[in-house]
Amino acid sequence: MDRQAYTDWARRAGHALIALAVMLAPAAVAAPLLTVAVDTGTEMPMAGFKDGQLVAGFHKDLGEALAGKMGRVVNFLPLPRKRIAMALEDGQADMVCLYLPPWLPGKFQWTRGFFPVAEVVVSSTAVPRPKTLRDLSGQPIATVLGYYYPELEAALGKQFVRDDGYSSSGNLRKIAAGRLHHAITQQNTLDYYLKVGEKLSIHPPLVIKRYQARCALSPKGRVRVPEIGKAIDQIVKDGSVNKIISNYQSHLR
Structure with missing residues (x-):
């Protein structure tokens, strides 16, 4: 095979390989x-x-x-x-x-x-620190509209006084503003609220339950x-x- 024939063959072979690579590439790299x-x-x-x-x-x-x-x-x-x-x-x-x-x-x-998730009651330092859920009897607690709190219902019954809001962060702002003294939230939500620089004067949270x-x-x-x-x-x-x-x-x- 002379030089020109070899060059032509190599070019055609190269083009064929490129075309094959283009066809196969999506199948090779596409992840489910x-x-x-x-x-x-x-x-x-x-x-x-x-x-x-x-x-x-x-x-x-x-x-x-x-x-x-x-x-x-x-x-x-x-x-x-x-x-x-x-x-x-x-x-x-x-x-x-x-x-x-x-x-x-x-x-x-x-x-x-x-x-891991922990549901907690957050309480302002303006009131005594609750040691048990029963210490919250008859006191308004910031809750989220549409959410059910079986542990509070079981512990307090008719003395579970809900104050429904639209979000946990909004409820924490109610505590910061002194509008309410107690709120139910997740520990993760409280941690993030504090991370972004919001100020709260609160007792160590009272854990309601932990779950995975x-x-x-x-x-x-x-x-x-x-x-x-x-x-x-x-x-x-x-x-x-x-x-x-x-x-x-x-x-x-």
Whole structure:
């Protein structure tokens, strides 16, 4: 084969290889998708939204961490709370996290609990520190509209005096302003409130309960419990869960 013939052959072979690489590249690099539903009614540190898109918070960090361990690309689907169950049932979303089964009735598969949450009563230093839930009997307590507090109902009965607001952060601002002396919130929410520089003069919080939040999986979704369970084990073991939580805590805690 003379030099010109060889050159022509090499050029054609090179073009063929490039064309083959272009055809195969999408298949080689495209990772499977993981669609995670997120309640648009939540606030930081659970979720932060901008222009309708999830941009920060536990849901974002956790979804990205789990997808990374599974070799998947995460897609967040912001939805009103009442539409999340339907989205899971229809397979529009693969999963939703930071829930418990009583909060989301339906035929869903559930992971093990792995994300630590503490529900607490925050009390102003303007009143005596409550040592038990019964110490709150008859006193107005800032609560979130539409949320149920079984421990308070059981401990106080008719003496559980709710003062409903639209958000936990709004309720904490009521305490800061002296409008109320007690509020129910999550420790994580309180930590974030203090991290962003809000001022509160409060007693050490009274813990109502502790639990491990879980993820619910769609029966029509792309992931199953063994796959997500393995990813959960990995992010717990390597410290990712603790790091996600600490990112939203005040260093003064």
